[in-house]
Amino acid sequence: MKNVSILGCGWLGKPLAVSLLEEGFFVKGSTTSSDKIDELESLGIESYIVNISDFEEYDDFLTTDILIIAITSKDVDGFENFISQIQNSPVQKVILVSSTSVYPRINKVMTEDDAVVKNHPLVTIENLFRENTFFETTILRFAGLFGGERHPANWFKNGKKIPQPKGFVNMIHREDCIEIMHTIIAHNCWNITFNACSNHHPTREMFYVNARIIKDLEAPVFEENEDFQWKIISSEKLQHVLNYEFIHDNLLKI
Numbered sequence: 001m002k003n004v005s006i007l008g009c010g011w012l013g014k015p016l017a018v019s020l021l022e023e024g025f026f027v028k029g030s031t032t033s034s035d036k037i038d039e040l041e042s043l044g045i046e047s048y049i050v051n052i053s054d055f056e057e058y059d060d061f062l063t064t065d066i067l068i069i070a071i072t073s074k075d076v077d078g079f080e081n082f083i084s085q086i087q088n089s090p091v092q093k094v095i096l097v098s099s100t101s102v103y104p105r106i107n108k109v110m111t112e113d114d115a116v117v118k119n120h121p122l123v124t125i126e127n128l129f130r131e132n133t134f135f136e137t138t139i140l141r142f143a144g145l146f147g148g149e150r151h152p153a154n155w156f157k158n159g160k161k162i163p164q165p166k167g168f169v170n171m172i173h174r175e176d177c178i179e180i181m182h183t184i185i186a187h188n189c190w191n192i193t194f195n196a197c198s199n200h201h202p203t204r205e206m207f208y209v210n211a212r213i214i215k216d217l218e219a220p221v222f223e224e225n226e227d228f229q230w231k232i233i234s235s236e237k238l239q240h241v242l243n244y245e246f247i248h249d250n251l252l253k254i
Contacts, residue, residue: 003027074125093190102122104117107230141195143170143198152208
């Protein structure tokens with residue numbers, strides 16, 4: 001049995017933990033709220049309060065084979081401290097959840113070889129993990145996340161205008177996020193950076209209009225942007241290396 005610790009058992013981390021338990025893993029999970037401990041424990045997750053910005057020690061949480069980091073924090077100092085704890089722990093493998101927001105909108109298809117936004121805190125955090133030689137890290141740059149209660153029809157509500165309607169959508173379903181992490185562990189695929197995004201890239205206008213129709217909500221309102229900016233995230237590398245097929249690859253059937 002392999003041991004996995006998940007930093008951040010929220011919208012993504014909690015169902016990921018449940019899926020790993022179902023596969024026979026022993027799972028430790030963290031939250032920053034004591035109110036959530038009982039819920040996580042009831043699911044079979046050995047639970048801990050962990051906040052990387054508090055500069056505490058988490059020896060028991062980090063006594064594990066694989067660490068999955070699924071928090072949205074951009075606290076570079078907190079991550080520097082946390083990494084110093086990881087490198088003095090039994091952890092050998094790390095999956096770091098990052099974001100395709102590290103790529104600029106420069107009107108092209110973006111791959112893992114393309115330049116990222118200078119001084120982006122996620123880039124700094126990625127590099128901290130990538131450069132550490134005490135453990136191996138695979139970095140997952142997820143596109144926009146949806147699934148479960150997180151439905152695009154509920155975004156940009158109350159007349160808030162959606163920018164760049166002629167730009168393209170880069171999204172990934174939570175079920176694909178979870179399955180990709182399972183596949184990385186199963187294939188023992190480390191020390192690599194992947195983009196993870198559906199192959200389907202409808203315009204933002206088409207995507208959000210369709211999402212509102214599905215939920216029978218009022219039509220969205222769009223900005224009239226004269227400066228046309230877009231990017232399309234390529235996941236070809238992930239699909240080739242992991243032989244992965246997306247579960248949700250038609251964003252108009254959400």
